[in-house]
């Protein structure tokens with residue numbers, strides 16, 4: 512069965528294109544009944560409050576919760592991670608509905624506003640042990656969330672070392688302050704940016720915006736392990752530098 516991509520708002524086209532590069536068909540999901548035709552689902556990045564309003568308007572929440580509860584593989588990237596978290600802080604007044612299922616607390620805009628978006632090389636040992644390729648993964652963080660706390664069943668797949676110049680003083684409010692004076696500098700802090708709990712995968716960054724398809728391949732293998740996804744999903748990852756002898760490519764965001 513094809514992989515569903517929630518297509519209410521955000522980077523669903525980019526996910527579909529990344530799946531396409533792995534030879535897998537992504538199906539746009541906009542209505543609850545369309546979830547019956549897919550065995551796994553990607554919830555893209557975007558803006559979670561807007562996405563939640565659209566999901567509510569289209570009566571998607573009960574079907575999405577049911578999908579997660581049934582143990583079908585679901586991957587949330589950025590806003591999608593917020594959707595899947597059991598708890599989110601830093602929400603707009605009035606809050607927003609969440610799908611939940613992932614035993615963690617996220618901070619919606621942990622790293623600050625849009626202009627504080629960044630890219631970073633992440634250490635991803637689990638991903639590399641399964642997918643191969645280069646040791647690090649280049650995460651694109653766009654007004655990104657971070658995971659503040661995880662429950663016992665949640666595996667941490669990647670952490671980001673917040674540079675000591677950008678010290679986060681509060682975990683519940685968006686507050687990144689520049690430290691001009693080294694006397695005030697506090698030690699580098701780590702925050703969780705990729706998690707897995709059973710068949711739920713969450714990444715605070717946007718793998719759909721880079722040419723490195725290892726996270727998509729990782730998710731497809733999760734989906735295949737449940738025995739429900741189409742066998743065509745079993746294709747190797749095309750990680751950056753994965754091909755022997757290939758010169759390192761500059762992994763610019765990909766819009767295809």
Ligand SMILES: NC(=O)CC[C@H](N)C(=O)O
Pocket residue numbers: 555556557558559560588589590591593619620653654655656
């Ligand atoms: N790039 C993203 O998906 C950003 C998510 C954003 N922080 C939100 O609240 O929805």
